[in-house]
Amino acid sequence: MTNDKVFRYKVAAGMAAIIAVLLALAYAGYNMAREQRVNLALVRHTYEVKSQIEDLLDASRNAATGQRGYVVLGSQTSLALFEHSNEAIPQLLAKLRLLVRDNPSQVVRADELAGLFDERFSEALSVISRRRAGDEDGAYNQLLTGRTLALSEAISQQTKIMEDQEDDLLSQRLLQTAETARRTEYISIGGAAFAILGILVAVFAVFRDLRRRLSVEQALRDSSALLQNTLGMQRAVVNSANYAIIATDPDGFITDFNPAAERMLGYKAAEVIGKVNPGIFHVHGEVVAAAEKFSQELGRTVQPSFEFFATKTLQGKMQTGEWTFIRKDGSTFPAELSVSLVRNSEGEVLGFLGIASDITERKNVERLKNEFISTVSHELRTPLTSIRGSLGLVLGGIAGEVTAQGKSLLDIAHKNAERLGRLINDILDIEKIESGKMEFQMKRQPLAPLLRQSIESTADYGRQHDVSFHLADEAPGVEVEVDSDRFMQVMANLLSNAAKFSPEGGTVEVTAVLVGKAVRISVADKGKGIPAEFRDRIFQKFAQADSSDTRQKGGTGLGLSITKAMMEHMGGSVGFDSVVDRGTTFFVDLPTLSAVPAVPAEARAQAGVGSRPRVLVCEDDADIALLLRMMLDQGGFDCDIVASAGGAQRKLATDGPYLALTLDIALPDKTGLELFHELRAASETQDLPIIFVSAEADKGRRALNGAAVGVLDWLQKPIDPQRLLHAVRMARHQSRQGAASVLHVEDDPDLIHVVTSIIEPIAKIDSAPTLAAARAKLAEGARYDLVLLDLTLPDGDGAELLSAIPAEVPVVIFSAREVPEELARKVSSALTKSKTSNELLLHSITAIIDKMAAPRVS
Numbered sequence: 001m002t003n004d005k006v007f008r009y010k011v012a013a014g015m016a017a018i019i020a021v022l023l024a025l026a027y028a029g030y031n032m033a034r035e036q037r038v039n040l041a042l043v044r045h046t047y048e049v050k051s052q053i054e055d056l057l058d059a060s061r062n063a064a065t066g067q068r069g070y071v072v073l074g075s076q077t078s079l080a081l082f083e084h085s086n087e088a089i090p091q092l093l094a095k096l097r098l099l100v101r102d103n104p105s106q107v108v109r110a111d112e113l114a115g116l117f118d119e120r121f122s123e124a125l126s127v128i129s130r131r132r133a134g135d136e137d138g139a140y141n142q143l144l145t146g147r148t149l150a151l152s153e154a155i156s157q158q159t160k161i162m163e164d165q166e167d168d169l170l171s172q173r174l175l176q177t178a179e180t181a182r183r184t185e186y187i188s189i190g191g192a193a194f195a196i197l198g199i200l201v202a203v204f205a206v207f208r209d210l211r212r213r214l215s216v217e218q219a220l221r222d223s224s225a226l227l228q229n230t231l232g233m234q235r236a237v238v239n240s241a242n243y244a245i246i247a248t249d250p251d252g253f254i255t256d257f258n259p260a261a262e263r264m265l266g267y268k269a270a271e272v273i274g275k276v277n278p279g280i281f282h283v284h285g286e287v288v289a290a291a292e293k294f295s296q297e298l299g300r301t302v303q304p305s306f307e308f309f310a311t312k313t314l315q316g317k318m319q320t321g322e323w324t325f326i327r328k329d330g331s332t333f334p335a336e337l338s339v340s341l342v343r344n345s346e347g348e349v350l351g352f353l354g355i356a357s358d359i360t361e362r363k364n365v366e367r368l369k370n371e372f373i374s375t376v377s378h379e380l381r382t383p384l385t386s387i388r389g390s391l392g393l394v395l396g397g398i399a400g401e402v403t404a405q406g407k408s409l410l411d412i413a414h415k416n417a418e419r420l421g422r423l424i425n426d427i428l429d430i431e432k433i434e435s436g437k438m439e440f441q442m443k444r445q446p447l448a449p450l451l452r453q454s455i456e457s458t459a460d461y462g463r464q465h466d467v468s469f470h471l472a473d474e475a476p477g478v479e480v481e482v483d484s485d486r487f488m489q490v491m492a493n494l495l496s497n498a499a500k501f502s503p504e505g506g507t508v509e510v511t512a513v514l515v516g517k518a519v520r521i522s523v524a525d526k527g528k529g530i531p532a533e534f535r536d537r538i539f540q541k542f543a544q545a546d547s548s549d550t551r552q553k554g555g556t557g558l559g560l561s562i563t564k565a566m567m568e569h570m571g572g573s574v575g576f577d578s579v580v581d582r583g584t585t586f587f588v589d590l591p592t593l594s595a596v597p598a599v600p601a602e603a604r605a606q607a608g609v610g611s612r613p614r615v616l617v618c619e620d621d622a623d624i625a626l627l628l629r630m631m632l633d634q635g636g637f638d639c640d641i642v643a644s645a646g647g648a649q650r651k652l653a654t655d656g657p658y659l660a661l662t663l664d665i666a667l668p669d670k671t672g673l674e675l676f677h678e679l680r681a682a683s684e685t686q687d688l689p690i691i692f693v694s695a696e697a698d699k700g701r702r703a704l705n706g707a708a709v710g711v712l713d714w715l716q717k718p719i720d721p722q723r724l725l726h727a728v729r730m731a732r733h734q735s736r737q738g739a740a741s742v743l744h745v746e747d748d749p750d751l752i753h754v755v756t757s758i759i760e761p762i763a764k765i766d767s768a769p770t771l772a773a774a775r776a777k778l779a780e781g782a783r784y785d786l787v788l789l790d791l792t793l794p795d796g797d798g799a800e801l802l803s804a805i806p807a808e809v810p811v812v813i814f815s816a817r818e819v820p821e822e823l824a825r826k827v828s829s830a831l832t833k834s835k836t837s838n839e840l841l842l843h844s845i846t847a848i849i850d851k852m853a854a855p856r857v858s
């Protein structure tokens with residue numbers, strides 16, 4: 001029941017009670033009044049009786065006076081008075097009897113009185129008769145002695161009794177009247193008090209109700225004012241928003257179109273509300289493409305109309321997206337649009353709400369930012385490549401022996417140059433991913449080689465942390481569709497993180513296993529794990545569990561966010577499991593394509609046999625020999641292994657010639673240095689390039705006084721594979737007739753100097769700092785085996801030179817900008833400055849020159 005109803009019931013009940021009590025009081029008052037009327041009538045009646053008795057007594061006294069006057073004086077007047085009074089007495093008696101007829105005792109007394117009067121009248125008549133007869137004395141005597149006096153006395157007494165009786169009655173009746181009057185007074189006072197109380201209660205209740213009503217009314221007024229304010233505020237927000245706010249009903253008809261929408265799209269609200277749906281603001285082709293994509297996802301056709309937006313929103317998949325909007329005048333602008341559902345409190349769909357903003361300005365800023373980033377990338381990458389390249393060369397011994405202290409300082413500089421390079425590369429990658437400009441060359445390919453290759457290329461980094469990688473399962477035969485460079489980048493990041501956070505001497509296990517229709521590639525380390533509070537943020541940009549990692553471990557906090565974005569672009573996902581102090585397993589899941597039969601190992605080996613240059617490895621430690629074989633294999637060389645100096649001599653005599661010989665100093669039959677001298681003494685082997693590989697390389701170097709003919713390098717164990725391959729490649733080129741010639745088109749003189757130093761061992765460098773200079777050299781008819789080309793040149797885009805370079809001359813682009821896919825396809829190789837180490841540059845150039853010169857080399 002509502003408050004109001006309860007109140008009304010209470011008031012009704014209260015009023016009924018008051019009325020009942022007042023009625024009872026009125027009834028009692030009425031009775032009292034009636035009783036009082038009776039009482040007063042009785043009192044009046046008693047007075048009447050008393051007055052009648054008085055009148056009778058007067059008449060009696062007058063009769064007696066008249067009788068006496070006549071008897072004594074013979075006065076006729078007295079006689080007349082006697083006769084007149086006696087005549088009145090019977091009437092007065094009759095009236096008295098009538099008056100007391102309701103009182104039997106008084107009736108008796110009245111009757112007795114009448115008898116007494118009769119008797120006295122008779123006596124008086126006899127006395128008067130005597131007087132009339134002249135017997136004055138007799139009459140007088142009779143008057144004095146006769147019964148007249150006694151009868152008068154009796155009459156007096158009788159009347160007195162009757163009067164006393166009436167007085168008693170009168171006092172009783174007056175008492176009764178007073179009592180009734182008092183009761184009436186009580187009832188009146190009680191009634192009045194009760195009425196006043198009732199009125200007070202009623203007034204109080206009404207007052208309270210009034211107050212309640214007033215406060216309810218006030219609350220209502222307040223809440224309606226609040227509602228008005230809120231609505232007003234909402235309307236003001238909607239009206240003054242810089243966002244176009246467009247609401248529709250469930251069928252898509254526009255129901256609201258705010259002033260910003262009017263400004264943005266050029267339509268007046270009245271022109272669109274209830275008339276059209278927001279499809280008219282869209283470029284049809286964009287909606288068609290989006291609807292097609294969505295139809296494929298859903299597995300059913302979604303019309304490229306409002307249905308597309310509605311279905312996507314209903315499915316909860318309408319994220320904020322960029323669209324081209326068309327104004328009323330036909331002009332277009334880029335807009336960011338988010339559509340959401342409007343439901344009522346019962347969850348019923350009332351319509352859709354679109355919020356759009358004009359992002360022309362943002363796009364301009366983005367363009368400027370991109371231009372800035374690309375400028376910075378160029379400006380930073382080129383000098384960084386020089387720094388890193390020079391440091392690498394100096395550390396590699398190009399400038400002669402470096403003191404231990406100098407080496408450790410150069411190491412620091414080199415490490416930091418690499419770190420800076422990584423940071424720049426990561427920032428540029430992130431920028432590319434975020435602007436949607438990262439290109440992915442998706443190619444169907446077997447997974448296992450990608451895994452092996454990624455482990456090989458990170459192995460060196462692992463060795464720096466004294467961590468090795470073990471490929472426990474490579475899911476043979478499984479094919480995936482990925483961009484191999486990006487996939488390798490993902491793997492490199494996961495493997496290097498695992499190595500970075502592994503304990504020294506640890507092993508990182510890599511496995512690939514099929515899980516349903518996907519293949520899960522896991523990289524498991526036994527490191528310190530990932531703290532629980534950091535796990536939610538791990539894929540965010542610049543997120544590191546321990547910020548000191550940046551300095552200590554050289555990370556940027558960008559790797560995993562790049563990894564995740566790249567995997568998602570390639571249709572995969574990234575996740576991890578981690579137990580603190582026990583280890584972490586990062587995994588990527590990729591959809592698999594139909595499995596292909598695995599290529600047997602021998603078949604793979606056979607494919608390369610005979611087509612690759614051979615190196616002889618003279619090493620008595622079988623593990624090291626195997627390691628050397630793997631390193632050489634990776635660099636594109638075959639090898640034969642011998643465990644003694646004698647074995648080496650026999651092999652050289654029977655299976656030669658070899659491209660080069662790697663030689664251990666400590667051999668079972670003689671020292672490597674002895675063998676070296678013997679080989680130099682024999683004519684067939686006097687030019688054989690030799691690479692010493694020894695735990696005591698430095699000692700050996702000193703023993704030969706550092707100037708041994710044909711010694712390509714002294715490699716200290718553990719062996720740096722890049723340095724080994726570098727040495728073997730130099731052997732390769734020394735074996736050629738004449739050095740190759742390379743045109744380096746680059747405007748940065750420092751970089752020209754560094755690159756020249758790097759590739760000098762295999763090629764002669766000619767440099768051109770501008771497009772014009774390069775064109776001139778090419779026009780002069782100079783013959784080059786390779787052109788190394790920068791894209792950003794002072795007088796134009798390096799790509800313009802391509803048409804001037806003879807078709808048979810291979811081109812390697814070496815630029816600070818990443819090379820667009822279209823251009824990359826036209827050249828032999830495309831390298832990015834700061835992403836390319838000295839070794840990679842040398843390797844790429846060597847590989848191309850080798851291929852070109854293949855017919856010349858046997």
Ligand code: ADP
Pocket residue numbers: 493497498501525527528529530538543544545546549554555556557558559560561584
């Ligand atoms: P960084 O360049 O710093 O390695 P990442 O994005 O690759 O950047 O990694 C971010 C952070 O995630 C690291 O700094 C580290 O705190 C944590 N992390 C990544 N991989 C591992 C791992 N295998 N073990 C422990 N922590 C890891």
